[in-house]
Amino acid sequence: MSRKTRPYLFYDTTASVCSTCLARVEAKILIKGGRVFMEKWCPEHGFERTLMADDADYYRQCREQWIKPPELPRRFATPMARGCPWDCGLCPDHMQHSCVTVLEVTGHCNLRCPVCYAGSGPDNPSYRSLDEIGRMLDTIVENEGEPDVVQISGGEPTLHPRFFDILKEARRRPIRHLMVNTNGIVLARDPDFARRLAEFGPGLEVYLQFDSLDDAVLRQLRGADLARIHEQALEHLNAAGISTSLVATLRKGLNDGEIGALVRHALNWSCVRGITFQPIEDAGRNEGFDAARHRLTVSEIRRAIAEQSGLFALEDVVPVPCNPDTLAMAYALKLDGQTLPLTRYLDRELLVGGASNTIVFERDPRIKDTLVQLFSTAHGPEQRARCLSELLCCLPRVEAPAALDYRNVFRVLVVQFMDAANLDLRALKKSCVHIVQPNGQMVPFEAFNLFYRKA
Ligand code: SF4
Ligand code: SF4
Numbered sequence: 173m174s175r176k177t178r179p180y181l182f183y184d185t186t187a188s189v190c191s192t193c194l195a196r197v198e199a200k201i202l203i204k205g206g207r208v209f210m211e212k213w214c215p216e217h218g219f220e221r222t223l224m225a226d227d228a229d230y231y232r233q234c235r236e237q238w239i240k241p242p243e244l245p246r247r248f249a250t251p252m253a254r255g256c257p258w259d260c261g262l263c264p265d266h267m268q269h270s271c272v273t274v275l276e277v278t279g280h281c282n283l284r285c286p287v288c289y290a291g292s293g294p295d296n297p298s299y300r301s302l303d304e305i306g307r308m309l310d311t312i313v314e315n316e317g318e319p320d321v322v323q324i325s326g327g328e329p330t331l332h333p334r335f336f337d338i339l340k341e342a343r344r345r346p347i348r349h350l351m352v353n354t355n356g357i358v359l360a361r362d363p364d365f366a367r368r369l370a371e372f373g374p375g376l377e378v379y380l381q382f383d384s385l386d387d388a389v390l391r392q393l394r395g396a397d398l399a400r401i402h403e404q405a406l407e408h409l410n411a412a413g414i415s416t417s418l419v420a421t422l423r424k425g426l427n428d429g430e431i432g433a434l435v436r437h438a439l440n441w442s443c444v445r446g447i448t449f450q451p452i453e454d455a456g457r458n459e460g461f462d463a464a465r466h467r468l469t470v471s472e473i474r475r476a477i478a479e480q481s482g483l484f485a486l487e488d489v490v491p492v493p494c495n496p497d498t499l500a501m502a503y504a505l506k507l508d509g510q511t512l513p514l515t516r517y518l519d520r521e522l523l524v525g526g527a528s529n530t531i532v533f534e535r536d537p538r539i540k541d542t543l544v545q546l547f548s549t550a551h552g553p554e555q556r557a558r559c560l561s562e563l564l565c566c567l568p569r570v571e572a573p574a575a576l577d578y579r580n581v582f583r584v585l586v587v588q589f590m591d592a593a594n595l596d597l598r599a600l601k602k603s604c605v606h607i608v609q610p611n612g613q614m615v616p617f618e619a620f621n622l623f624y625r626k627a
Contacts, residue, residue, distance in 0.1 A: 184200070185200055186596050188212050188592075189622075190217050190592070195216070197213060199211065199596070207226050209224060210594060223467065226469060226471050227471035237520065237524075238524060239493060242268050247314060248264045250262070256601060260613065260614075260619050261619070262616075269604065271321065272605045273315075273321070275309065275312070275323065276325050277325070280332075281296070281331070283355055286392065286458075286459035287393050287394075289453055289455045291625075307610065309322070312347070312614075318348055321347075324338060324339070324350070326353070339369075351377045352377075352378050355380075356380050356382075356405030357405075359409060366411065366414060370414050373413075378417070379417050380405060382438075386427075389426055406443070409441075409443045416443045417444070417447065419447070419448045420447065420448070421452055422449055424467060424472075428472070429480075431473065431481070434449075435477065435480075445581065445582060446582055449473050449477075449584070456621060467593070470497075473586045474500050483504065484515075489501070489502040490515050490520070498603075499585065500585070501586070502583070503582070504581075511582060592622055603618060
């Protein structure tokens with residue numbers, strides 16, 4: 173007599189939390205019909221099941237092939253005492269240093285977005301003092317030595333009365349890349365603001381909220397008509413020559429059909445170096461969110477980039493090895509109005525092999541021709557000063573015929589911040605986006621929004 177089988181593959185177990193009471197629970201990873209689910213059970217609140225990926229092959233590649241040895245921070249600030257996720261951090265059980273450190277300088281904002289993991293708004297008057305911010309910058313440097321990326325965030329950081337002094341403080345420290353996370357309203361209204369900001373470059377980038385080209389969508393996500401504001405902000409950033417990344421928060425059925433249009437729009441602006449897509453993290457203020465209809469996974473966004481952009485194929489969007497569960501990336505070269513996808517030429521072995529490995533583009537004739545063409549054009553030495561490894565977070569050193577100019581590189585990132593429903597503590601331990609705290613701690617972004625952020 174043949175035995176009955178379960179209608180899925182039992183792929184793995186992990187730990188998660190109950191999305192009702194946040195108690196730590198065991199979770200199973202199941203593969204069924206080419207899709208991946210997390211199934212968990214809380215003694216109090218019963219079963220729940222969450223779609224983790226709609227492409228089981230991609231999920232398995234991330235888990236089995238796109239992993240590399242964890243890179244350590246210089247120090248751990250907290251001991252292991254209660255177990256993950258209650259020991260942040262970083263505790264010695266964390267498996268990745270801070271690729272990006274977020275420094276929140278205010279809870280105040282000139283918008284009150286229906287979607288805001290920080291719960292910021294006009295009625296929140298909190299600003300950190302410059303002294304406190306200086307100490308937090310010191311914490312970041314103690315942890316990282318020469319931090320890759322520090323993101324000045326909020327609320328809306330451009331509203332901080334000492335905003336430019338904060339940038340000066342940051343510039344006094346050995347931070348390689350400084351980002352300002354903004355909704356763009358101040359930049360749109362005041363062209364002088366962009367000009368002042370430009371004085372802090374190179375190595376400064378604006379991370380501009382840019383969810384849609386359509387005011388009807390923006391009203392739902394941001395509570396305001398912002399399309400014109402975004403364009404004005406981009407005009408001022410372009411005029412000031414400030415490196416900019418667009419950041420689109422995606423809600424399924426609302427703006428995931430705009431992914432290709434947003435990529436193409438980003439390519440139209442010479443100041444724009446890339447676009448980041450973030451599915452909504454169900455944390456903080458998240459009005460009107462219906463998990464059954466609005467959740468998106470990395471694999472769905474990856475496919476949408478390939479289907480809608482007219483530029484990237486599926487194989488161009490690859491997992492980022494430091495945290496492949498939640499990050500995917502695609503790179504392109506922008507040359508004389510043409511855009512050439514680049515990631516397909518990067519060998520997985522080299523990407524996951526560690527920072528000491530070197531990618532030599534000359535091996536591929538197409539890339540070589542492109543680079544020769546790039547560097548035969550009139551680029552002064554100061555423009556060639558930055559090499560690709562400094563521009564591309566999480567990539568090993570790249571050896572090209574000469575260093576690439578930052579303006580010729582275009583990056584698409586998918587960044588998923590897990591919430592209680594899809595939290596996989598295995599992946600959380602690899603989080604490389606951390607929020608610095610005034611007490612010297614560094615808390616993984618998702619853990620902070622779920623467990624540590626005070627209302
Ligand atoms: S998320 Fe990382 S830092 Fe926080 S408790 Fe878990 S292992 Fe430690
Ligand atoms: S999401 Fe950004 S712009 Fe909107 S309220 Fe929050 S901090 Fe302000």
